[in-house]
Amino acid sequence: MSPWPDTRIIDLLGIELPIIQAPMAGATNSSMVIAASNAGGLGSMPAAMLSIEQLRQELKTIRQHSQRPINVNFFCHQSPTADEQRAQDWKNLLEPYYRELGVDFDAPTPVSNRAPFDLTSCEVIEELRPEVVSFHFGLPEKTLLDRVKATGAKVLSSATTVEEAIWLEQHGCDAIIAMGYEAGGHRGMFLSDDLSSQVGTFALVPQVVDAVKVPVIAAGGIADARGVAAAFMLGASAVQVGTAYLFTPEAKVSASHHKALRTAKDSETAVTNIFTGRPARGILNRVMREIGPMSAKAPAFPLAGGALMPLRAKGEADFSNLWAGQAFTLGVELTTAELTRRLAEEGLAKLLRR
Numbered sequence: 555m556s557p558w559p560d561t562r563i564i565d566l567l568g569i570e571l572p573i574i575q576a577p578m579a580g581a582t583n584s585s586m587v588i589a590a591s592n593a594g595g596l597g598s599m600p601a602a603m604l605s606i607e608q609l610r611q612e613l614k615t616i617r618q619h620s621q622r623p624i625n626v627n628f629f630c631h632q633s634p635t636a637d638e639q640r641a642q643d644w645k646n647l648l649e650p651y652y653r654e655l656g657v658d659f660d661a662p663t664p665v666s667n668r669a670p671f672d673l674t675s676c677e678v679i680e681e682l683r684p685e686v687v688s689f690h691f692g693l694p695e696k697t698l699l700d701r702v703k704a705t706g707a708k709v710l711s712s713a714t715t716v717e718e719a720i721w722l723e724q725h726g727c728d729a730i731i732a733m734g735y736e737a738g739g740h741r742g743m744f745l746s747d748d749l750s751s752q753v754g755t756f757a758l759v760p761q762v763v764d765a766v767k768v769p770v771i772a773a774g775g776i777a778d779a780r781g782v783a784a785a786f787m788l789g790a791s792a793v794q795v796g797t798a799y800l801f802t803p804e805a806k807v808s809a810s811h812h813k814a815l816r817t818a819k820d821s822e823t824a825v826t827n828i829f830t831g832r833p834a835r836g837i838l839n840r841v842m843r844e845i846g847p848m849s850a851k852a853p854a855f856p857l858a859g860g861a862l863m864p865l866r867a868k869g870e871a872d873f874s875n876l877w878a879g880q881a882f883t884l885g886v887e888l889t890t891a892e893l894t895r896r897l898a899e900e901g902l903a904k905l906l907r908r
């Protein structure tokens with residue numbers, strides 16, 4: 555019998571520990587997912603920056619090395635219509651950086667790569683049948699969601715407000731990820747784009763717990779046993795932890811991201827839209843300070859990233875997104891398996907006051 559005081563997520567997802575290694579597009583690959591799932595948590599494979607063939611390969615690799623439940627995560631934004639004028643205005647804003655770094659300003663702008671869930675991704679889910687599928691930015695259209703649910707997968711999605719949590723429950727989510735403002739990466743917000751009314755984890759989790767019947771997973775700023783215990787005290791049935799896993803050897807982070815995570819000061823994250831067009835939390839760097847962190851000129855998600863790509867190739871630390879949550883200084887150098895077990899063991903001990 556599980557020692558956890560609330561086993562709703564453990565029972566729903568068929569996992570041993572209520573620790574979800576967060577999907578982190580660009581930073582999580584199959585090795586992290588395998589390690590988290592084999593340690594008894596839920597490993598989450600992000601699909602947003604992979605081609606369908608890459609995703610299929612990663613899922614096959616995971617299945618070869620783990621028999622445990624896994625989560626596959628997708629963005630489900632609407633692809634934007636091209637807006638030439640906006641794209642040019644944005645590139646013009648960045649022109650001084652092109653000149654400074656000696657990058658060809660007149661070369662065609664690369665296309666940035668965040669793919670939404672679609673029919674082809676749905677077919678991969680039907681083929682490889684992960685036990686859990688999670689979404690960010692709402693849910694896909696009903697026909698596709700019905701097909702995902704018909705595979706038997708449990709469906710999760712992120713809510714950044716109580717209103718979004720209620721909407722997700724009404725539209726068929728089996729559990730809600732309550733994503734506080736502290737969290738690293740893209741805000742999962744989808745019913746409002748008003749950042750000023752985004753809610754912190756401590757306020758969001760209990761209000762979501764009160765508002766929905768399905769179990770709630772707390773996310774945002776949880777990096778050690780204190781956060782795990784607090785999340786359960788607030789009524790969560792599991793935690794989803796992202797940034798703390800960026801310190802593991804399984805994380806695929808660039809040299810500049812690796813360094814920033816270890817050297818930036820605790821107050822140096824901000825929510826920015828300049829890297830993709832959607833608000834996301836990351837460690838402050840030069841381009842965020844100089845043209846952001848929020849810019850009304852940024853093209854719609856995910857198009858804003860294209861014009862920054864050539865700059866990144868020359869000045870990585872200054873022009874790359876260094877996604878991290880507000881609790882990043884709590885990160886410790888552990889393997890994914892060690893971190894998963896430590897969060898669970900020490901979190902439970904705190905919760906039971908052992």
Ligand SMILES: Cc1cc2nc3c(=O)[nH]c(=O)nc-3n(C[C@H](O)[C@H](O)[C@H](O)COP(=O)(O)O)c2cc1C
Pocket residue numbers: 576577578579581600601602627628689690712733736737738739740773774775776794795796797798877878879880881
């Ligand atoms: C580097 C990075 C990439 C992320 N990418 C995704 C993603 O692809 N899909 C998603 O649903 N959430 C993504 N997130 C959000 C996480 O899944 C999770 O909700 C968040 O990291 C929790 O907050 P924490 O970072 O404070 O632990 C990302 C977060 C980070 C730090």
